[in-house]
Amino acid sequence: MPQQKEPPRRSDAQRNRERILEVALAELSRCANTPLSVIARKAGVGQGTFYRNFPNRESLVLEIYHHEMQQVAGTAAHLLATRAPDEALRAWMDRLARFAMAKAGMANAIRQVTSVPGGPAKPSPTPVTSAAELLLRANEEAGTIRPGVTMDDFMLAIAGLWQLDPNDDWQPRAARLLDLVMDGLRSGAPGR
Numbered sequence: 540m541p542q543q544k545e546p547p548r549r550s551d552a553q554r555n556r557e558r559i560l561e562v563a564l565a566e567l568s569r570c571a572n573t574p575l576s577v578i579a580r581k582a583g584v585g586q587g588t589f590y591r592n593f594p595n596r597e598s599l600v601l602e603i604y605h606h607e608m609q610q611v612a613g614t615a616a617h618l619l620a621t622r623a624p625d626e627a628l629r630a631w632m633d634r635l636a637r638f639a640m641a642k643a644g645m646a647n648a649i650r651q652v653t654s655v656p657g658g659p660a661k662p663s664p665t666p667v668t669s670a671a672e673l674l675l676r677a678n679e680e681a682g683t684i685r686p687g688v689t690m691d692d693f694m695l696a697i698a699g700l701w702q703l704d705p706n707d708d709w710q711p712r713a714a715r716l717l718d719l720v721m722d723g724l725r726s727g728a729p730g731r
Contacts, residue, residue: 555582555584555588555592556592558582558583558584559578559579559582559584559589559592559593559599560602560603560606561582562578562581562582563578563582563599563600563603564603564607564641564645566578566581567600567603567645567648568641568645568705571645571648571650571651575589575593575596575599578599596648596651596652597652600645600648600649600651600652601649601652601653603645604642604645604649607638607641607642608638608666608667609666610634610638611631611634611635611638611666611667611670612666612667612669612670613670614630614631614634614670615627615631615670615671615673615674616670616673618630618631618674619673619674619677623681623683624674624677624678624680624681624683625678625681625683625684625721625725627674627677628674628675628677628678628683628684628721628724629717629718629721631670631671631674632697632717632720632721633713633714633717635667635671635697635700636700636709636710636713636717638667639700639701639703640703640705640709640713641705643701643703643704643705668690668694671690671693671694672690675688675690675693678724681730682728682729682730683725683728683730684724684725684728685724685725685726685727685728686727686728686729688724693724696720696723696724697716697717697720699716700713700716700717703716
């Protein structure tokens with residue numbers, strides 16, 4: 540039996556949902572145990588609206604993770620359409636760094652909801668790796684990065700992002716790290 544699609548949301552309902560996700564990301568990044576009532580209040584929605592969108596903490600946390608991952612992945616195609624491939628890749632890595640810091644801040648909340656026996660599994664990062672692959676192949680075709688860079692190479696090269704402390708002034712360190720990665724990717728590029 541084919542899966543039925545959810546009917547489209549009214550614009551005000553969609554705005555409420557997005558506001559809940561935005562507030563929840565900020566609050567749960569600060570404290571994994573933030574009460575859902577606090578998130579609802581700060582998002583400016585009632586309890587009924589909140590629970591209609593997210594019936595429990597697990598659904599909220601996993602939706603934030605999925606939403607953020609989709610945002611990062613969706614940025615890749617837009618950047619490729621509006622910038623040179625190497626500029627798109629570097630800008631996308633900045634977006635990935637922001638995602639990494641948000642994910643690090645939410646790590647406790649994600650761990651709490653995915654460690655419950657019989658609970659939901661942590662979503663895989665497939666959309667993010669697909670976006671990175673798209674950017675790497677576009678750069679390889681354009682000759683702006685060295686040929687033969689694999690997804691594993693790239694993920695290992697940027698793994699330092701996950702070592703940064705999201706509570707520190709991480710942006711300058713992330714920028715320096717990603718500039719070094721880009722320099723390495725460009726080294727030996729046929730188009731340079």
